[in-house]
Amino acid sequence: MSQTFDSIFKQGVKRIHYQIDVLDSNKSHIHVVIWPTFSGLSDFEKSVADQIAAFGFSVTAIDLYGQDQNPVALDEKRAKMGALLAEAEPLHALQHQLTQSACDGMQTKTIVHVGFCLGGRLALEAGLHFEGSAGAASFHGLMSFFRAQSEDKANTKAKLLVLNGHQDPLVPEGDAQEAKRYWTSLGMDFQFVDFSNTVHSFMLPSADNPDHGSQYNPLVAQRSYLYLANFLEEFV
Secondary structure, three states: OOOOHHHHHOOOOOOOOEEEOOOOOOOOOEEEEEEOOOOOOOHHHHHHHHHHHHOOOEEEEOOOOOOOOOOOOHHHHHHHHHHHHOOHHHHHHHHHHHHHHHOOOOOOOEEEEEEEOHHHHHHHHHHHHOOOEEEEEEEOOOOOOOOOOOHHHOOOOOEEEEEEEOOOOOOOHHHHHHHHHHHHHOOOEEEEEEEOOOOEOOOOOOOEEHHHOEEOOHHHHHHHHHHHHHHHHOOO
């Protein structure tokens, strides 16, 4: 892509997040922010938001690319993801802006980030780099997140939950071990769960490409929702 970051992700981009406010709950001080896959906000993320709301939490699924801007072809999705992840500073500035727009007027909220695939990495980015993040949960997320420039710039108080397919070709064992070593060096509270016989996109009902390491796994998806529900309860 020859376009600049701002021209792709900011200038003239109109976003409509999918938001559910749960007010009559002892969990109303918590707000969950959902980061989508590289396909952008879709019915999948909205269904996840509905499930999280059913758990009793207010939630916003982020419209990452903007209205009518979701990529369709695989090469377009990869190109847009590449442009998004090219540099830490503009990525984090955009994420911070989108988090603020999702949680406008919620300065006292406990913010927990959740994401899938690309969104799993984005959740980890927000958890690690945003001081206001209480936690982050990554589902089949990429482990190539940007490391903090120094320990004092890392949000080491954030709790992390990583749910990973053990046979995910996009998360090599070396990347997983390096991420765990990094969080350990920062003294962070993290859980890293490997699901056996599971590849990438195990949460997405539409994923059906096992030859390329992408396959929905309904049993693991069910287990993952239980892990997420328990994780979110820690912030109540």
